[in-house]
Amino acid sequence: MSQVADRREAFVIPHHPVRDLLTGSVASIALTFVVVLAVGLFWVGPRFLSFGNMSIMGSFLIVPLIVGAFAGFALLSGVVDLSIGSMVGFSSALFAMFLTLGWDPWAAAPVTLLACLGFGAINAIAIVGFGAEAIAATLGMLVALRGITWVLLGPQGSIFSFNPGLFALVNQAVFGLPLFFLLAVALTLVAALLVSKSRLGRHVQAVGGDERAAARAGISVRNVRVVALLLSAFGGGLGGIVFAGQLGSAARATGVGLEFQVYAALMIGGFSILRGGVGNPIGGALGLLAVAGVSNILDLRAISPYYVNIIVGLLLLAAVLLDRFRGGDAYE
Incomplete structure (x- = not known):
């Protein structure tokens, strides 16, 4: 039996970070993104990649x-976590209310984030503590x-705040691109490093x-899921604060449908809603960039956005x- 096991192990290809990146889901969506860029350049022209157009897309993607x-x-x-869109709306409304009451933004932001973490903790208690279905x-x-x-x-x-x-x-530009868009990209890179390199x-x-x-x-499965749900709530809270800063107001439509936009892009990018441990x-x-690129191409060509x-x-x-x-990318 040991000889058979040794032979099987001999045929197992060891994991390598570079090869996994090139053959995994990131490579697939990267190829899709390149195709979107090529279609944009061919169909729209150089203005598709102009700083003005990139700035507009970047502002919507923050x-x-x-x-x-x-x-x-x-x-x-x-x-x-289906509550992320509503968390953005709640955060923007609470933050805007504090500003109208005369609070300094640097004081209003932490209190708003703490409130969002409180609701994230309620999610964690229901799901982790009482075993409730996450979607419900x-x-x-x-x-x-x-x-x-x-x-x-x-x-x-x-x-109006x-x-x-x-x-x-929030609307400051650096090298022709929104500063907060560049910060959001940097945040994504930090998240990727945490996923791949941290404990x-x-x-x-x-x-x-x-x-x-x-x-x-x-x-500790319970602790890990509690932390993950708190991080999700924190992200929604931070997004709502940025939204209120961008627009100078909060409205009922803020964050509506955002959960579907985000999760659709995450799934296209290699995450799985049905099983965990998959995605980068x-x-x-x-x-998100690929979907935004498609939407922008249709806008520039004056085609109905419903085709998106x-x-x-x-x-x-x-x-x-x-x-x-591909057989899945379950964590090993």
Whole structure:
């Protein structure tokens, strides 16, 4: 038996970071992103990659990139947090309300984030503490937070909270691109390093890949999932603060449908909603960039934006089929 095992091990190809990156889901979405760029250049022309157009796209991508970088940890741990869109709306409304009350933005932001972490803790108690289904629990939180947001916004449905210093900071440009877009990209890279190089990242992937094996290895499944849900809530809170700073206001529509936009891009980028331990934040960011590129091409060509839904749906189907053909990337 030992000889047979030795022969099998001889045929096992060892993992190598570079090869895994080139043959994994990140490579697939990177190729898709390159195709989108090529189509844009061919169909729209040089203005597709002009600084002006890139700046517009970057401004719209800041919040989805921030939210996606944090929500990816929940997905990797095997938990789907559907409340991220409503968390963004709640955060923007609470932060805007504080500003209208005369609070300094640097004082309002931490309090807003603490409130979001509180709701993230409620998600964690329901899912980890009481074993509730993640989709059902976070769907309830989605509805509850949306209702709280409407209460905060009042009958007028919006709060005008323009702060000149905050607006100038959030909308500042560096080398022709929004500063906060570059910071969001940097945040994505940090998240990718945490996933691939840190102990936390390896534990999150292990728990999502096989929680029983992770528990046998001495990893606290409960603690990892609590941390992942808190990170997801923190990302939604941070995204809402940035949203309010960008627009100088908060409204009922803020964050509505954002969870579907983010999760669709994460799935296209290689994450899996049905099983954890699969995905890389870089792939998720490229998924967002690819979808935004498609939407921008249709806008510049004056084509109905409803076609974006068709293309995103096809990309999702392609991502699912590719994942099945590849046999999955479960954490080992």
